[in-house]
Amino acid sequence: xxxxxxxxANLKNDFVTALRIIQREGLSDAFAHLSARVDGGEKMLFMxxxxxxxxxxxxxxxxxxxxxxxxxSVHQAVYKIRDDVASVIHFHxxxxxxxxxxxxxxxxxxxxxxxxYEGVPVFEGTGQVESPERAGEIxxxxxxxKAIILRGHxxxxxxxxxxxxxxxxxxxxxxxxxxxxxxKLGTPKFVARQEAERIAKRTFKPTSTERAWDHFKAIxxx
Amino acid sequence: xxxxxxxxANLKNDFVTALRIIQREGLSDAFAHLSARVDGGEKMLFMxxxxxxxxxxxxxxxxxxxxxxxxxSVHQAVYKIRDDVASVIHFHxxxxxxxxxxxxxxxxxxxxxxxxYEGVPVFEGTGQVESPERAGEIxxxxxxxKAIILRGHxxxxxxxxxxxxxxxxxxxxxxxxxxxxxxKLGTPKFVARQEAERIAKRTFKPTSTERAWDHFKAIxxx
Amino acid sequence: xxxxxxxxANLKNDFVTALRIIQREGLSDAFAHLSARVDGGEKMLFMxxxxxxxxxxxxxxxxxxxxxxxxxSVHQAVYKIRDDVASVIHFHxxxxxxxxxxxxxxxxxxxxxxxxYEGVPVFEGTGQVESPERAGEIxxxxxxxKAIILRGHxxxxxxxxxxxxxxxxxxxxxxxxxxxxxxKLGTPKFVARQEAERIAKRTFKPTSTERAWDHFKAIxxx
Amino acid sequence: xxxxxxxxANLKNDFVTALRIIQREGLSDAFAHLSARVDGGEKMLFMxxxxxxxxxxxxxxxxxxxxxxxxxSVHQAVYKIRDDVASVIHFHxxxxxxxxxxxxxxxxxxxxxxxxYEGVPVFEGTGQVESPERAGEIxxxxxxxKAIILRGHxxxxxxxxxxxxxxxxxxxxxxxxxxxxxxKLGTPKFVARQEAERIAKRTFKPTSTERAWDHFKAIxxx
Numbered sequence: 084x085x086x087x088x089x090x091x092a093n094l095k096n097d098f099v100t101a102l103r104i105i106q107r108e109g110l111s112d113a114f115a116h117l118s119a120r121v122d123g124g125e126k127m128l129f130m131x132x133x134x135x136x137x138x139x140x141x142x143x144x145x146x147x148x149x150x151x152x153x154x155x156s157v158h159q160a161v162y163k164i165r166d167d168v169a170s171v172i173h174f175h176x177x178x179x180x181x182x183x184x185x186x187x188x189x190x191x192x193x194x195x196x197x198x199x200y201e202g203v204p205v206f207e208g209t210g211q212v213e214s215p216e217r218a219g220e221i222x223x224x225x226x227x228x229k230a231i232i233l234r235g236h237x238x239x240x241x242x243x244x245x246x247x248x249x250x251x252x253x254x255x256x257x258x259x260x261x262x263x264x265x266x267k268l269g270t271p272k273f274v275a276r277q278e279a280e281r282i283a284k285r286t287f288k289p290t291s292t293e294r295a296w297d298h299f300k301a302i303x304x305x
Numbered sequence: 306x307x308x309x310x311x312x313x314a315n316l317k318n319d320f321v322t323a324l325r326i327i328q329r330e331g332l333s334d335a336f337a338h339l340s341a342r343v344d345g346g347e348k349m350l351f352m353x354x355x356x357x358x359x360x361x362x363x364x365x366x367x368x369x370x371x372x373x374x375x376x377x378s379v380h381q382a383v384y385k386i387r388d389d390v391a392s393v394i395h396f397h398x399x400x401x402x403x404x405x406x407x408x409x410x411x412x413x414x415x416x417x418x419x420x421x422y423e424g425v426p427v428f429e430g431t432g433q434v435e436s437p438e439r440a441g442e443i444x445x446x447x448x449x450x451k452a453i454i455l456r457g458h459x460x461x462x463x464x465x466x467x468x469x470x471x472x473x474x475x476x477x478x479x480x481x482x483x484x485x486x487x488x489k490l491g492t493p494k495f496v497a498r499q500e501a502e503r504i505a506k507r508t509f510k511p512t513s514t515e516r517a518w519d520h521f522k523a524i525x526x527x
Numbered sequence: 528x529x530x531x532x533x534x535x536a537n538l539k540n541d542f543v544t545a546l547r548i549i550q551r552e553g554l555s556d557a558f559a560h561l562s563a564r565v566d567g568g569e570k571m572l573f574m575x576x577x578x579x580x581x582x583x584x585x586x587x588x589x590x591x592x593x594x595x596x597x598x599x600s601v602h603q604a605v606y607k608i609r610d611d612v613a614s615v616i617h618f619h620x621x622x623x624x625x626x627x628x629x630x631x632x633x634x635x636x637x638x639x640x641x642x643x644y645e646g647v648p649v650f651e652g653t654g655q656v657e658s659p660e661r662a663g664e665i666x667x668x669x670x671x672x673k674a675i676i677l678r679g680h681x682x683x684x685x686x687x688x689x690x691x692x693x694x695x696x697x698x699x700x701x702x703x704x705x706x707x708x709x710x711k712l713g714t715p716k717f718v719a720r721q722e723a724e725r726i727a728k729r730t731f732k733p734t735s736t737e738r739a740w741d742h743f744k745a746i747x748x749x
Numbered sequence: 750x751x752x753x754x755x756x757x758a759n760l761k762n763d764f765v766t767a768l769r770i771i772q773r774e775g776l777s778d779a780f781a782h783l784s785a786r787v788d789g790g791e792k793m794l795f796m797x798x799x800x801x802x803x804x805x806x807x808x809x810x811x812x813x814x815x816x817x818x819x820x821x822s823v824h825q826a827v828y829k830i831r832d833d834v835a836s837v838i839h840f841h842x843x844x845x846x847x848x849x850x851x852x853x854x855x856x857x858x859x860x861x862x863x864x865x866y867e868g869v870p871v872f873e874g875t876g877q878v879e880s881p882e883r884a885g886e887i888x889x890x891x892x893x894x895k896a897i898i899l900r901g902h903x904x905x906x907x908x909x910x911x912x913x914x915x916x917x918x919x920x921x922x923x924x925x926x927x928x929x930x931x932x933k934l935g936t937p938k939f940v941a942r943q944e945a946e947r948i949a950k951r952t953f954k955p956t957s958t959e960r961a962w963d964h965f966k967a968i969x970x971x
Contacts, residue, residue, distance in 0.1 A: 106968070113964035114957075134964035180859050181930050184937040193402050193457035194432065209940055210860065210948040235859035235940065257399075264403050267489050267711075267933050271406040274431055274457065282432040291336075298335035298356035302328070415624050415679035416654065486625050489711050489933075493628040496653055496679065504654040512576075513558075520557035520578035524550070637846050637901035638876065708847050711933050715850040718875055718901065726876040735780075742779035742800035746772070 084123030094119050094128055094245065095140040100300055101249035102135035105174060107303045110256050111135050115174035118158040119245050121145055124166075127158055156218035157239055164222050168241040170248035175237035178259035183234040189258050191279035192271050196258035198229070198251070198287045200279035205232045230255050246296045253299065306345030316341050316350055316467065317362040322522055323471035324357035327396060329525045332478050333357050337396035340380040341467050343367055346388075349380055378440035379461055386444050390463040392470035397459035400481035405456040411480050413501035414493050418480035420451070420473070420509045422501035427454045452477050468518045475521065528567030538563050538572055538689065539584040544744055545693035546579035549618060551747045554700050555579050559618035562602040563689050565589055568610075571602055600662035601683055608666050612685040614692035619681035622703035627678040633702050635723035636715050640702035642695070642731045644723035645672045653679050674699050690740045697743065750789030760785050760794055760911065761806040766966055767915035768801035771840060773969045776922050777801050781840035784824040785911050787811055790832075793824055822884035823905055830888050834907040836914035841903035844925035849900040855924050857945035858937050862924035864895070864917070864953045866945035871898045896921050912962045919965065 086094070098119060105111045113134040118127040122145070129146050130138045132153045146152055148159045158171045182188055189196055189203040204224045212218050212233075221239065225231040229251055230240040240255055242248030265271035274282070308316070320341060327333045335356040340349040344367070351368050352360045354375045368374055370381045380393045404410055411418055411425040426446050434440050434455075443461065447453040451473055452462040462477055464470030487493035496504070530538070542563060549555045557578040562571040566589070573590050574582045576597045590596055592603045602615045626632055633640055633647040648668050656662050656677075665683065669675040673695055674684040684699055686692030709715035718726070752760070764785060771777045779800040784793040788811070795812050796804045798819045812818055814825045824837045848854055855862055855869040870890050878884050878899075887905065891897040895917055896906040906921055908914030931937035940948070 113961040133960060134967070136964055137967055175860070177927060177930070180927060181934065184858050184927075184931050185934045186938065187934075192406050194397070197432075209944060210863075211951055213951065234938070261399060261402060261406075263930065263934065264399070264485065265406050268403065268407045268409075268485065272408065272456070278431060285433055285435065294354070294356060295335040298358055301356070301359055414628050416619070419654075419679075483621060483624060483628075486621070486707065487628050490625065490629045490631075490707065494630065494678070500653060507655055507657065516577060517557040520580055523578070524580055636850050638841070641876075705843060705846060705850075708843075708929065709850050712847065712851045712853075712929065716852065716900070722875060729877055729879065738799060739779040742802055745800070745803055 086121040086123075091121065091128070094121065095143050097245040098128060098130070098143060099138065099140050100303070101172070101245050102130075102138055104249055104299045104303050105172070105252060106136045108253055108256075108299065110174045110176040110252055112175050115172070116154045116158075117170070117172045117245070117248070118155075119170045120162055120168070124162075127155075127162060127171075129155060129158065151215060156215045157212045157221055160215065160218035160222035161225060161239070161241060165225075165227075165241060167243065170242045170245045171239060172241075172248045172252050173237060173239045174252060176252075176256040176259075178256055178263050179232050179238045180235060181263050182259050183232045183236075187262070187266070188232055189230075189255065189262060191274040191276070191282075192258070192262055192265065193274075194282060194286055195254045196262065197274055197279040197282040198254055199258065200276055200283050201228045203228060203230045203232055203255070205234055207234050209235050211236070247292050250292050250295045250299070253295075308343040308345075313343065313350070316343065317365050319467040320350060320352070320365060321360065321362050322525070323394070323467050324352075324360055326471055326521045326525050327394070327474060328358045330475055330478075330521065332396045332398040332474055334397050337394070338376045338380075339392070339394045339467070339470070340377075340384075341392045342384055342390070346384075349377075349384060349393075351377060351380065373437060378437045379434045379443055382437065382440035382444035383447060383461070383463060387447075387449075387463060389465065392464045392467045393461060394463075394470045394474050395459060395461045396474060398474075398478040398481075400478055400485050401454050401460045402457060403485050404481050405454045405458075409484070409488070410454055411452075411477065411484065413496040413498070413504075414480070414484055414487060415496075416504060416508055417476040418484065419496055419501040419504040420476055421480065422498055422505050423450045425452045425454055425477070426450060427456055429456050431457050433458070469514050472514050472517045472521070475517075530565040530567075535565065535572070538565065539587050541689040542572060542574070542587060543582065543584050544747070545616070545689050546574075546582055548693055548743045548747050549616070549696060550580045552697055552700075552743070554618045554620040554696055556619050559616070560598045560602075561614070561616045561689070561692070562599075562606075563614045564606055564612070568606075571599075571606060571615075573599060573602065595659060600659045601656045601665055604659065604662035604666035605669060605683070605685060609669075609671075609685060611687065614686045614689045615683060616685075616692045616696050617681060617683045618696060620696075620700040620703075622700055622707050623676050623682045624679060625707050626703050627676045627680075631706070631710070632676055633674075633699065633706065635718040635720070635726075636702070636706055636709060637718075638726060638730055639698045640706065641718055641723040641726040642698055643673055643702065644720055644727050647672060647674045647676055647699070649676045649678055651678050655680070691736050694736050694739045694743070697739075752787040752789075757787065757794070760787065761809050763911040764794060764796070764809060765804065765806050766969070767838070767911050768796075768804055770915055770965045770969050771838070771918060772802045774919055774922075774965065776840045776842040776918055778841050781838070782820045782824075783836070783838045783911070783914070784821075785836045786828055786834070790828075793821075793828060793837075795821060795824065817881060822881045823878045823887055826881065826884035826888035827891065827905070827907060831891075831893075831907060833909065836908045836911045837905060838907075838914045838918050839903060839905045840918060842918075842922040842925070844922055844929050845898050845904045846901060847929050848925050849898045849902075853928070853932070854898055855896075855921065855928060857940040857942070857948075858924070858928055858931060859940075860948060860952055861920040862928065863940055863945040863948040864920055865924065866942055866949050867894045869896045869898055869921070870894060871900055873900050875901050877902070913958050916958050916961045916965070919961075
């Protein structure tokens with residue numbers, strides 16, 4: 084089931100918009116990367132090895148899941164074991180790095196962090212993702228979660244669409260930031276998993292993701 | 306006593322300006338909402354279900370206090386029991402969330418927080434305001450105060466006008482932010498309630514609200 | 528010795544530039560105020576009761592030291608007892624407020640805070656400066672220092688010119704901010720008073736104030 | 750081996766771009782300074798005594814290593830003992846100052862700080878670099894490292910090119926900032942030196958420096 088020309092053009096628009104949003108919101112340095120599944124599952128739309136602030140729609144390309152191109156491994160490894168995932172984003176935002184270097188991860192504390200009620204596992208290996216094998220390990224540890232934190236490095240977030248992956252990335256970093264700040268003040272009151280799941284199911288819906296996407300897209304364009 | 310066409314146009318201008326101000330000042334994500342009482346008391350001017358950064362004056366509409374539209378419950382519940390309130394704003398700013406998750410609330414410590422000398426109650430329920438019943442509970446706990454904090458969620462602030470509600474929202478978040486920072490350093494010297502009330506009565510006047518409104522309106526337009 | 532028409536025009540330019548700089552650098556809310564001594568000593572150039580972000584050169588006016596106009600008291604009180612002072616600025620910046628509410632003040636720790644080697648006294652009264660009497664008290668406590676902090680309120684900084692008062696205001700807030708951050712990490716290594724004075728005499732010179740003024744003026748204009 | 754006219758023009762472009770980048774990224778106040786080695790080793794391209802935000806390409810000049818001009822000493826001292834260094838930058842960024850006043854320095858904790866695996870020595874003298882003798886001391890303490898922190902003052906960073914020195918300066922400050930934040934939360938998990946070196950050798954390459962340079966150059970131009 085090949086992605087139509089029209090769908091691909093829309094995907095490319097969302098792809099570049101998502102990169103601009105994470106840049107504006109402080110999630111990206113020169114090294115974030117994003118992908119989106121195309122053609123019914125065995126391929127992904129990917130970006131060249133350059134800053135997400137500079138990537139243009141016409142530079143995006145399609146690559147299958149067996150071909151290793153720079154930075155592609157973690158994306159391919161996740162798609163292979165997560166049929167439900169349509170987009171993967173990797174970035175180096177400061178607050179998730181902070182949680183990881185003090186042995187913590189996101190815990191439900193407010194309406195955004197509740198969205199990650201399944202838990203956010205931490206991959207303890209340091210340095211870059213250097214091989215398909217290591218990427219496979221990360222994908223395994225991600226399991227059914229929405230995000231995984233790589234210690235001292237950054238995070239990988241997945242979504243049912245580019246828009247969802249982008250908005251979840253923003254929520255993950257904001258959740259980490261608020262948790263870091265709360266930990267400086269004492270022990271925050273966390274929300275139990277069941278209660279977090281209940282909150283998430285009321286607040287994290289396609290319509291609210293669209294509302295957030297429209298918001299960040301508009302303020303990014305300025 | 307119907308709000309005149311002219312008054313309504315002015316209200317709509319202030320409404321959209323207030324939304325832009327809270328956006329610029331970091332109080333709003335995609336989900337803040339504002340209202341203003343019209344027609345002598347049984348109705349309110351309200352906004353559609355979209356980001357406050359995107360709402361336009363022509364999209365505002367009047368709704369009565371019995372009709373539930375998305376996000377309207379907490380506004381209606383407050384107007385019903387607070388005759389003195391002409392505007393209600395709800396937002397998810399970070400510092401008030403932080404205070405609430407460590408079991409604190411705003412306490413008078415400096416010239417802005419002194420304005421909240423009546424105290425700022427905290428609603429301990431988590432998640433969104435989901436029903437008119439829950440909205441009613443929140444209005445009851447607000448009582449005669451200028452603001453209420455919703456744990457892990459955000460705040461509701463009320464005013465005698467859109468301008469006052471907007472400026473009080475800014476003062477609430479700035480007060481929370483300074484208190485959070487002071488708590489990181491030790492135990493701040495708080496100001497006694499009576500002294501806070503004395504300060505508030507000298508500093509929080511309609512003329513100073515107008516001065517602050519003119520300031521934030523100008524820097525928001527850039 | 529009347530200030531010449533030309534000198535007055537230059538003063539007004541610097542006055543408005545200083546207001547824009549403190550606005551851009553986050554020292555000002557809607558309520559900061561600035562003055563400059565004119566006419567050889569018994570009068571000052573002052574601003575109307577509006578946000579420093581909005582004041583225009585043509586709105587500035589000259590007032591003598593006996594006439595009380597809104598917000599003028601603290602300026603007049605300082606000029607009366609400090610012959611060396613040519614400009615006074617009052618503002619509500621966050622970090623100096625923080626130091627004051629935890630019982631601290633600026634102490635020499637790095638090259639900027641060393642400039643305040645004479646010490647920065649703290650006025651413990653709360654609320655606004657409400658009368659010429661209170662303003663006189665503050666001026667007395669200021670003594671020969673470059674700045675005084677008003678607990679839970681803000682600071683008053685003095686200089687040999689508008690430019691110097693403006694740059695010192697920036698250095699005071701940056702010093703407070705770094706000290707607050709250092710205090711969160713432990714007990715900072717402070718610099719002894721004599722060493723601080725030595726540093727100040729090498730780093731805080733008219734040429735370096737001009738360099739800083741040119742810098743902030745340029746980045747404020749954008 | 751004289752630097753060609755063309756090479757010099759390119760160097761001047763990079764020089765001014767680097768100054769604009771450190772300004773935008775918050776590393777510079779009015780007093781940062783940069784240099785680049787020219788003419789095969791005994792001279793450097795240098796800037797006049799003004800804010801890095803204001804320096805223009807046509808104002809840059811070449812000076813040999815024996816002539817002392819304002820601010821030149823530390824640059825000359827480093828070039829004399831470090832043949833491998835082609836560019837030196839000195840700046841007063843806040844987070845490196847913070848680490849230094851609490852007796853700390855950069856330690857490998859994440860992918861950026863790992864780049865400084867050789868260690869970042871701290872010069873404990875306070876105040877400005879006042880003489881060629883003191884500059885020589887600083888160069889000695891720098892040794893083979895990529896950076897040295899001057900207590901309560903700032904840092905000196907060296908590189909194989911202007912671009913590398915600029916990007917390393919950004920990584921140093923970001924490393925300091927993250928370490929400061931992590932220290933507020935507890936004891937961060939640091940990475941052992943050998944592991945840090947392994948990470949650095951995979952992540953810190955000329956191609957990644959070019960990618961980061963392109964990124965910061967683009968977002969600085971806006």
